Amino acid sequence: MNMLASYLTLAAVLFCIGLYGVIVKRNAIIVLLSIELMLNAVNLNLVAFSKYGVQPSLTGQLFSLFTMTVAAAEAAVGVAILVAIYRARASVNVDEFDELRR
């Protein structure tokens, strides 16, 4: 039981660090990395529940594999967008992008 609690605490800490990075950091690369951190915190939760949960099963671990795949694809797309933005604006500073407003 204590094992589950410590894993979940670790996951929560990781998630919060990621969230902090997403909200606060200026560099888009770091924002992207922080998102990965949040995803992995979720993965950690899934694995912890599959091992120490009320009804342990492999489904959680299997699901985290899917998440990693999707996260890899997402990271690829995200970096590609960043490269495109850098070519257009010569900057990866998130503060300077307010296209959503227009």
Add this chain to the structure above:
Amino acid sequence: MTFAQYAWLVPLFPVAAFAVLITLGRGAGRQAAWIGTLASLVSLILSLCIAGERLSGTVDEYNAHFTWLQIGNYSLNAGFDVTNLTSLMLVVVTLVSFLVNLYSHGYMRDDERITTFFAYVALFTASMLGLVLSDNLLTLYIFWELVGVCSFLLVGFWFQKPEAKAAAKKAFIVTRIGDLGLLIALLLLFWYMPGNALDFSSIHNVFTTEAGVIAGGITTLIALLIFLGAVGKSGQFPLHVWLPDAMEGPTPISALIHAATMVAAGVFLVARTFVIFQASDAAMTTVAVIGGFTAIFAATIGLAQNDIKRILAYSTVSQLGYMMLALGVGSVSAAMFHLFTHAFFKALLFLGAGSVIHAVHTQDIREMGGVGRNMKITAWTFGIGALALSGIPPFAGFWSKDAILTAALTHQPLLFWVGAVTAFLTALYMARLFFMVFAGNPRGEAHAHESPAIMTLPLIVLAVLAVVAGFVETPFNGWFGEWVTGEKPEAHTSAMVIVVSVAVSLLGVYLGWLIYAKGTVRRDIVSSRIPGLVKVLENKYYIDELYRFILVKPLGGLGKALAVFDEYVVDGVVRMAGQSAAGLGRLNARLQSGQLQGYALTALIGLVIIALAIAGRRFW
């Protein structure tokens, strides 16, 4: 077949004429005026047929109505009555209207809005005819208001003149005060009448045979409110102020208003609802006192005016006071008789005055004089009208005034003497008017010339009527009163009344002749001794100023205060609502920064709040 069945056609012809003329508009040209004249002629002929039929006494009173509105169990009827009284009024209205139409061909010849003029006259006539024919108070009220609207349109016909505009507004607003009384009376009647009936026959039944159905106090209230309506329309004190100002309208309209269509409506209304008044002594006394007071009050003002039309206007107010006096002492027949004769000689006087104004282009009698030399027909006919108004036998006014004075002597001796003094004043101011205008030497520059035949013909017709109309009811041989009211008037021929009324009238005329024609008595005999009195009379007892000071100014101030309230409080609230919405919008627009991280933070805060709320609910 009886003509009475077709009485509804009488107002329909002028309405049709109105519709045609207003549709044609200005393009119709001068010939269009004949449409209005023709319509009134047809109405006149039909009215004469109806009246002839009634005079023959072979047909019953006729009533026809249809259900206008059906509300639950209550059905509102509209229809028309043909009685002796209404047939008399039909003839008077259509006859005066026809003659005024004819006269206007000459008088309004050079006016470019002549088509509009004739259209309004037709509508005016139609409204009055509808009012006369109505068999219930509600339709009467509708036509009553229509008459008011038409008078507004016609008094303000020359709206380029600011005075005419002001006079039209004044006529409309002052009569509105009376109309409000009539409306309240109508609502009270609707409320208290068994079956909510408003038709005259039910009212007659309730107040005569079923006395006591409506409580005495309510009856008095209803009667007084109806009388308030009549006071407004008939220019009685204290709502008489609009009538002299209404002289700003074209002169044929003054004749129409004063003789047939407008002011007669008030007297007619009281005569029509007379049973309500009879049920209340207080109301009767009020009517008699207001009538008597108005008669003498207006006659004194008439003495000191210098505008030919205003003198005649005050004489109308005074004569209407006589009619109210007659009604107040319980003699409908005398009142209707005076209404009948007054219609002819007052129309004659106004049309004659119009003829003079047409010739000398001024209304101030001090600038006239010697007009009679060049305007023989006008002078003669005007003279006949003046004698009839002054009550000199054997002209029409004498007989009707005699009937009123006789009735007054029987019931309210004090009011008889008021009437007698008024008769003296009437004779005096008419003599003053006549001698200053027609006798002596010309004082103005304009050279007078006789009016065209189309204007003098109505004068001659009316002059003949002003002579003979009185013979329908003389103390020696009378059938008119009984015919109109349906009951035999009290037989009380009093030699004293005849002697007094003839004496005061002759005295008035003689005094007028001495002062204004012969010059044996100096004109300023009064004004040099008591200048204050003359000044008060010239200023009409300062009634207008009084109203301006105690009513118009405070109400205007209240209006201004309310306007400020509206501007800053009501509009302020509205503006505040608008501006707060706009401000909120601006605030929200600032939130949309386009910064993705800001959005994420907002979403996070929202999530935390929701989480706290859910968690908090759990622990509650």
